[in-house]
Amino acid sequence: MRKKPPIKAGLIGRPLSNSLSPVLFGIFAGLAGEEIIYGLRETGPRDLRTAIDAARAEGWRGFNVTIPYKGDVCALLDLADPAARAAGAVNAVRFGRSGLEGYNTDARALLQVMEEAGFGAAGKSAVIYGSGGAAASAGWALGRSAAASVVFSARNAENASALARRLTEFFPDTSFSAAPFGRPAAPPDILVNATPLGMYQPGRPPCEPARGMFCADLAYAPGGTELSAAAAAAGAVSADGLALLVRQAALSLRFWTGLPAGDIVEFSVEADRLFRKKLKGE
DSSP states (O other): OOOOOOEEEEEEESOOTTOOHHHHHHHHHHHHTOOEEEEEEEOOGGGHHHHHHHHHHTTOSEEEEOTTOHHHHHTTOSEEOHHHHHHTOOSEEEEETTEEEEEOHHHHHHHHHHHHHTOOOTTOEEEEEOOSHHHHHHHHHHHHTTOSEEEEEESOHHHHHHHHHHHHHHOTTSEEEEEESSOOSSOOSEEEEOSSBTTTBSOOOSOOOOTTOEEEEOOOOTTOOHHHHHHHHHTOEEEOHHHHHHHHHHHHHHHHHOOOHHHHHHHHHHHHHHHHHHHTTO
16 A cells, blocks of 8 residues: 655744644644644744745645744735634645635634633623734634624734724624733633733733633643633633644644544544643653
């Protein structure tokens, strides 16, 4: 029997020192019965196009995008899904028939974990910390879910305001606004960390989790982040960065390979369990 060629893919961004994606895709390889070669390509802003061209030349099916290039790569796409177009950010790209084809797995993963938790965002208030690609993706997911209001709390006021205006065009029934980085005027129903806090920088956003609140941390760390620990202690409904990372990886794998959606859903549940065991050294 002829051996199937490996699935080649990788991650483009900067910095990548804390990335757990190679470990995670190794787990997916075992579950899917595929050989997956997943590389890290730390890239400077002037080398972004060169890095993408090199990935294509090396036979990559596609690649993931992380900070700070989710918006830059989105601008290079030949075809983008609705979430990527609305958010202006992409984190999964494939070399497809149309050229560079983009898919926003950040947004879809957040929708998926909310559904798994049985939490509905419709009519709820939300605060998203950050104003970059991950924040834009979370805003799209909440607008898509008919949240009543979404506030982008960010140090870059200009970016946050522009993001609020952009998403208002797509979801006029949701009130999008911007606020300085700090404590919200009132506790929100939904708290999303879309900053590097907890992953590449210590700390957590200045909003206290509470019972009944939904907390999603897009940052992740092997031992968990400060926000995830605070959410658990407060009795909040939470989705940590590891859960989101697993589901993003599953969605990326389906996007690159066309593996059946049912298989990917099953893989993601088992991959989550195995991933956490591996990180604990079990």
